[in-house]
Amino acid sequence: MAKSALLKSSIAKKYWMALTGLFLCLFLAGHLAGNLQLIFGTASQFNQYALFMTSNPAVKLLSYLTYFSILFHAIDGIMLTVQNKKARPVAYAMNNPSNNSTLASRNMAVLGTLILVFIVTHMVNFWAVMHFDKNMPLVSREVSEMGMSQKVAVGVLGSQAPYFPLDAKGKLNAEVIRRNELTQKTVTTVVDKDGYVVFEGQKDLHKITFDFFQDPKTGLIATILYVLAMAVLAFHLLHGFQSAFQSLGVNNKFTPAIKSFGTLFAIIVPLLFAIIPVYIHFVK
Amino acid sequence: MASKKNININLKIWRQKNAKAKGSMETYKLDNVSTDSSFLEMLDQLNEELINKQIEPVAFDHDCREGICGMCSLYINGRAHGPDTGITTCQLHMRMFNDGDTIFVEPWRSKAFPVIKDLVVDRTSFERIQQAGGFVSVNTSGNTIDANATPVPKHDADKAFEAAACIGCGACVATCKNGSAMLFVGAKVSQYALLPQGKVEATQRVLNMVRQMDEEGFGNCTNTGACEIECPKGISLENIARMNREFLKASLK
Numbered sequence: 001m002a003k004s005a006l007l008k009s010s011i012a013k014k015y016w017m018a019l020t021g022l023f024l025c026l027f028l029a030g031h032l033a034g035n036l037q038l039i040f041g042t043a044s045q046f047n048q049y050a051l052f053m054t055s056n057p058a059v060k061l062l063s064y065l066t067y068f069s070i071l072f073h074a075i076d077g078i079m080l081t082v083q084n085k086k087a088r089p090v091a092y093a094m095n096n097p098s099n100n101s102t103l104a105s106r107n108m109a110v111l112g113t114l115i116l117v118f119i120v121t122h123m124v125n126f127w128a129v130m131h132f133d134k135n136m137p138l139v140s141r142e143v144s145e146m147g148m149s150q151k152v153a154v155g156v157l158g159s160q161a162p163y164f165p166l167d168a169k170g171k172l173n174a175e176v177i178r179r180n181e182l183t184q185k186t187v188t189t190v191v192d193k194d195g196y197v198v199f200e201g202q203k204d205l206h207k208i209t210f211d212f213f214q215d216p217k218t219g220l221i222a223t224i225l226y227v228l229a230m231a232v233l234a235f236h237l238l239h240g241f242q243s244a245f246q247s248l249g250v251n252n253k254f255t256p257a258i259k260s261f262g263t264l265f266a267i268i269v270p271l272l273f274a275i276i277p278v279y280i281h282f283v284k
Numbered sequence: 285m286a287s288k289k290n291i292n293i294n295l296k297i298w299r300q301k302n303a304k305a306k307g308s309m310e311t312y313k314l315d316n317v318s319t320d321s322s323f324l325e326m327l328d329q330l331n332e333e334l335i336n337k338q339i340e341p342v343a344f345d346h347d348c349r350e351g352i353c354g355m356c357s358l359y360i361n362g363r364a365h366g367p368d369t370g371i372t373t374c375q376l377h378m379r380m381f382n383d384g385d386t387i388f389v390e391p392w393r394s395k396a397f398p399v400i401k402d403l404v405v406d407r408t409s410f411e412r413i414q415q416a417g418g419f420v421s422v423n424t425s426g427n428t429i430d431a432n433a434t435p436v437p438k439h440d441a442d443k444a445f446e447a448a449a450c451i452g453c454g455a456c457v458a459t460c461k462n463g464s465a466m467l468f469v470g471a472k473v474s475q476y477a478l479l480p481q482g483k484v485e486a487t488q489r490v491l492n493m494v495r496q497m498d499e500e501g502f503g504n505c506t507n508t509g510a511c512e513i514e515c516p517k518g519i520s521l522e523n524i525a526r527m528n529r530e531f532l533k534a535s536l537k
């Protein structure tokens with residue numbers, strides 16, 4: 001009885017919502033710290049961070065925990081919402097819920113679903129590019145030789161050829177791609193036909209991000225949608241942060257402090273996230 | 285409220301012949317309602333008019349008419365127990381309304397509170413939750429120990445008393461967007477969990493009551509806090525948190 005109750009019971013589902021939700025709040029704080037380097041750090045610092053995030057084993061573990069939390073939180077949340085709808089089969093002809101509860105608290109599922117749409121789009125735009133795009137721009141540098149200036153990819157330490165020619169867009173030359181094989185990991189590895197590593201270059205996520213938000217056609221709309229998504233996140237957290245503590249049974253003398261901290265967290269974190277694309281689009 | 289006056293109102297009331305019938309909102313006009321009368325007295329006045337017109341009177345629940353039995357229900361103008369706080373419907377007065385107002389009167393809406401007739405709902409799901417664990421087993425074979433013989437810390441006694449103020453009216457379920465009964469169950473669990481006499485059966489109590497609550501088809505709490513605001517007895521959300529703690533403790537045992 002006791003064991004199955006921890007999975008199936010209404011209260012247990014709430015514990016899982018709260019635990020995964022709070023873990024995702026930690027993830028947000030970490031993610032934000034990294035992203036802020038887009039404003040306060042150099043391009044190479046940011047790319048170093050991106051490399052670290054995609055290669056460090058401890059970070060890998062955390063990232064799997066994050067994927068799992070998002071999925072579990074979303075599925076559990078939707079299941080709870082479906083059950084809750086069933087608990088009132090006939091709606092009131094006249095209802096005045098704004099008298100006793102906040103808009104955010106009544107719309108967690110809608111807000112959550114919008115966040116999920118954002119997360120998927122976000123992963124397609126950045127995460128998938130970083131992981132799977134064979135033609136991703138590489139960290140590069142201008143070199144002048146005999147009065148000729150050329151863009152070259154900077155190889156990571158120990159690679160065979162430290163420099164590699166890039167095309168005008170900063171991407172690996174189409175000719176190079178055709179002639180060699182590319183293996184995709186955290187760095188772009190160019191292998192020749194005999195399996196010999198010719199070049200290992202670091203992917204330029206910094207450039208990807210800047211190009212994405214500065215694109216003359218789609219940059220503005222991307223910036224606006226990003227800011228809107230952060231507003232949705234803010235509302236989700238405005239109710240969610242303090243709610244998680246209540247779900248876990250914490251309602252005591254610390255509750256007023258938890259509520260204040262939750263409000264600050266819900267406003268500051270999405271705001272700082274949102275400032276980054278605005279800065280990239282309008283200021284840089 | 286010094287001036288005594290009468291108002292004319294329009295009522296939109298849920299009418300449903302029996303549990304199986306499909307109901308609908310019906311409109312009634314009621315004149316000369318004293319603002320000194322209670323909401324239930326207003327419904328009595330309406331029913332008298334209906335009877336005189338050979339129309340079936342509106343069925344609604346009530347008993348003590350002084351805010352202690354929890355029988356009266358009614359979702360009035362979109363709020364449980366109507367537009368006032370800390371009261372039951374029998375304590376609601378017509379002075380809260382104005383001349384010419386249209387007033388919506390609906391039954392509690394919850395899968396676990398099916399409508400029996402008009403505004404009357406079946407709240408025996410609450411009783412089944414109570415039967416699942418809302419009690420303390422006492423040996424009554426002639427050697428009952430006086431409750432006062434067991435010392436209770438003042439703080440715990442006060443908290444238990446606050447929780448025990450729940451009258452089982454169901455307003456918390458009615459107002460909750462999820463149709464959740466967690467304020468009611470939280471109050472009932474807390475009332476015993478806080479007292480030494482209740483600690484003995486604490487583990488089974490919370491597991492059984494929560495299981496019964498889920499089986500009855502009540503929804504899941506999302507901490508909107510609506511119940512606490514509409515509860516006529518001011519039962520606090522602390523009680524839900526306490527139930528959540530008790531449940532965790534019991535599940536891990």
Ligand code: HEM
Binds near residue numbers: 019073108240
């Ligand atoms: C970064 C993303 C997210 C964070 C930080 C987050 C955080 C939280 C937190 C802290 C709670 C409160 C839990 C509780 O009351 O016990 C919550 C509730 C909720 N979340 Fe999320 N969430 C996120 C994404 C999502 C997504 C993608 C969905 C998908 C559908 C979702 C749906 C919900 C729902 C329905 C609730 C209310 C459930 C309840 O209170 O029982 N959330 N969220």
Ligand code: SF4
Binds near residue numbers: 450456457516
């Ligand atoms: S908790 Fe309050 S609203 Fe709910 S049944 Fe008890 S008295 Fe009524």
Ligand code: FES
Binds near residue numbers: 372373
């Ligand atoms: S009739 Fe008893 S509480 Fe209203």
